[in-house]
Structures are given as structure tokens and as C-alpha cells.
Amino acid sequence: MPAWNQLCDISRYFKRPTAFFFREKFPKHINPELIEYRKSDNLNLNNISPALTIGIMEVISRRDTFLEIMGEMHRPLTSFSQYRLNSENIPQLSRHIREILNVDLTEQKSWLYNNNRKDTLHYNFLNKWKEILSSKLGVLVFEIPKVDLKEMRALCIYYDKHPIILLNGADSPNGRIFSLFHELTHLIIGESAICDVDKNNSKEWLCNNVAAEFLVPKEDLLKNPIVLNKNSNEWSKQELKDLSNEYGVSKESLLLRLIHTGKAYPNSYEILKKDFKFKSNKKSFGGGSPVLNQIKYHGTLYSRLMLNAYENGVISSVEFSQNINLRLKHVDELTEQLFM
Numbered sequence: 169m170p171a172w173n174q175l176c177d178i179s180r181y182f183k184r185p186t187a188f189f190f191r192e193k194f195p196k197h198i199n200p201e202l203i204e205y206r207k208s209d210n211l212n213l214n215n216i217s218p219a220l221t222i223g224i225m226e227v228i229s230r231r232d233t234f235l236e237i238m239g240e241m242h243r244p245l246t247s248f249s250q251y252r253l254n255s256e257n258i259p260q261l262s263r264h265i266r267e268i269l270n271v272d273l274t275e276q277k278s279w280l281y282n283n284n285r286k287d288t289l290h291y292n293f294l295n296k297w298k299e300i301l302s303s304k305l306g307v308l309v310f311e312i313p314k315v316d317l318k319e320m321r322a323l324c325i326y327y328d329k330h331p332i333i334l335l336n337g338a339d340s341p342n343g344r345i346f347s348l349f350h351e352l353t354h355l356i357i358g359e360s361a362i363c364d365v366d367k368n369n370s371k372e373w374l375c376n377n378v379a380a381e382f383l384v385p386k387e388d389l390l391k392n393p394i395v396l397n398k399n400s401n402e403w404s405k406q407e408l409k410d411l412s413n414e415y416g417v418s419k420e421s422l423l424l425r426l427i428h429t430g431k432a433y434p435n436s437y438e439i440l441k442k443d444f445k446f447k448s449n450k451k452s453f454g455g456g457s458p459v460l461n462q463i464k465y466h467g468t469l470y471s472r473l474m475l476n477a478y479e480n481g482v483i484s485s486v487e488f489s490q491n492i493n494l495r496l497k498h499v500d501e502l503t504e505q506l507f508m
Contacts, residue, residue, distance in 0.1 A: 183222050220320055223312040227332050231308055233491055234470055237477045245329040246306025252358050256374055262381040269300055273388055277414050293416030294341045297348055302469035306330050309467045311337040322347035323362040324354050331355050342418035349379035384415045384425045401433045459501045462494050472506050
């Protein structure tokens with residue numbers, strides 16, 4: 169029998185309350201939603217790593233906390249069903265996303281500059297898109313650390329009220345931007361999904377193409393001055409970089425769009441493939457400002473609610489620290505970052 173301190177260590181290691189270990193019987197499913205939310209049959213939960221399993225459980229629990237506090241503060245919940253669209257038409261789904269987000273291409277392209285500085289890594293694009301999905305559609309956008317990109321780049325869990333999109337924080341900003349709209353497409357057609365589980369799945373193909381068409385619309389790409397003035401189908405790395413910066417996507421995604429629109433040779437991707445190799449962002453959740461790290465991890469919609477709930481006395485200081493994983497000394501900085 170472990171001593172109490174040992175049991176506490178075990179609880180922290182397995183991320184379970186100590187009361188869990190006093191159960192007479194082991195539960196069949198700790199959280200049934202982990203088994204039931206996936207509508208497709210191509211997901212084998214036995215192959216999911218502990219880090220991803222815990223991550224899924226944590227974001228589901230975080231959403232439960234969000235809904236509970238929204239109720240205590242008498243705030244209306246956003247229904248996502250109004251944005252559903254039963255379609256497999258790529259242009260139609262892309263236009264639908266553009267309409268419900270109400271962001272035109274002029275605004276999208278303006279995000280290349282952040283505080284008059286050119287953001288070629290596209291963090292500003294990523295943060296803008298995350299904020300818009302949360303504020304306009306009520307999607308809870310979270311990020312997860314310590315999960316291998318080979319296992320999961322992103323996932324979504326559909327709920328009528330405040331669905332979840334979970335991004336892999338080890339991915340590049342461009343990778344997370346693309347995943348964000350891939351997952352949003354899954355939600356719009358009314359399903360949950362873990363991406364990169366089955367790349368041959370027809371729904372994965374559909375969501376990839378919708379995300380690509382939304383971020384770099386074919387019609388706009390063909391009218392782009394850089395494309396119009398191009399006299400050949402061969403593209404240099406610098407040309408791809410300049411064009412990808414306009415839309416806030418990777419050079420790889422931009423080249424694939426050029427190939428699909430007949431403006432680049434089909435073998436161009438294979439020739440330049442070695443230049444597109446991405447290294448995992450191992451420092452994604454380490455170092456830097458703890459406030460910015462937690463905003464990234466929890467998302468702005470959730471973080472703002474926790475801050476408002478604490479300031480209005482709905483939750484205690486202890487609950488605030490537990491829910492947002494920040495000490496009270498960070499409240500002023502959190503307020504500045506969320507409402508500046």
C-alpha cells in the first residue's frame with residue numbers, strides 16, 4: 169500500500185484524482201466520449217499515445233468548465249449548428265466559410281504586417297484566424313504540447329454548443345493555419361475527426377481541398393499580378409516565398425495550388441520537396457512568457473472567460489489558477505494581452 173505522499177505522486181503521474189484509486193472496480197471507459205465522438209470507423213483508440221489521450225480528456229474537461237461558468241454568468245451559448253452545411257462541393261464550402269467568418273482577401277493579406285513589421289513566419293495570420301474562429305463562431309481553439317506530429321497534427325470534436333479544435337503546438341504556424349481550416353471543414357459538415365489517421369479517407373481529401381481553396385482561392389490566385397506576369401511554369405523559391413506571404417500560407421501549399429491551377433509543372437513539387445522539409449517546433453511550449461504560453465494553450469475565448477469570471481467573483485483565486493494554469497501575479501499581464 170503506498171503512503172499518502174506516494175499516492176499523490178502516482179495521481180499526478182497518471183493525471184487522475186487520488187479518489188480514483190479508491191474505486192472498487194476499474195471503469196470500462198474513463199470518458200465515454202473518447203470512444204463515441206468519432207463517427208468514422210478508421211480510428212483505433214488503442215494506438216493513441218498517453219499524451220494524446222490525456223490531451224483529449226483535458227480539452228473536453230476544459231470545455232465542460234467553460235460551459236459551466238458561462239451558465240453561472242448567465243451568458244448565452246453559441247450554437248454551431250447554424251453554420252452547418254451538408255455539402256461536398258469544395259467551392260461552395262469555401263465560400264460558406266468566407267461568408268460566416270466575414271473576412272475578405274484584402275483583410276487576410278493585410279495580416280502580413282504586424283505593428284508595421286513583416287511577419288514572414290505567419291504567426292500573425294495564425295493568431296488572427298484563431299481569434300476570428302473563436303469570437304465569431306464560438307469554436308474553442310486549443311493547442312497541445314508533447315504529441316508527435318506523426319501521430320496528430322490536429323483534431324476536432326463536434327458539439328452543437330462550442331465545438332473544439334485542437335492543434336498540435338509542435339507544428340509550424342503555416343501547418344497550424346492549414347489544420348485550423350481543415351478541422352473547421354469537418355465541423356461544418358458535422359463530424360469529429362483526428363487528422364492524419366487515414367489520409368486516403370475521402371473526407372480528409374475533401375477537407376484538405378476546402379482548406380486550400382479557402383486560404384488561396386483559385387480565382388484570386390489566377391488574377392494575382394505575380395501569376396499574371398509570369399511567363400513560364402517554373403517557379404523559384406523566392407517567387408514562391410513572395411506569393412505565399414500574400415496569403416499567409418507555406419511555400420509548399422502555394423506551389424500545390426499553382427500546380428492544381430495549371431500554373432506550375434506537375435513535377436515542381438518533387439523537385440522542390442527537400443526545401444519544404446519542416447522541423448518540429450520543440451520549443452513551442454517552452455520558455456518565453458508564461459502568459460503567452462497559456463493563451464496559446466487555452467485559447468483566447470476560454471482565457472477571457474476565466475479572467476472575467478475571476479474579476480466578477482464567479483470563481484475563486486484558486487479556481488482561476490487551476491483553470492488557466494497561471495498565478496495571480498500574472499493577472500495584469502493576462503488582462504493586457506487579452507484586451508489590449
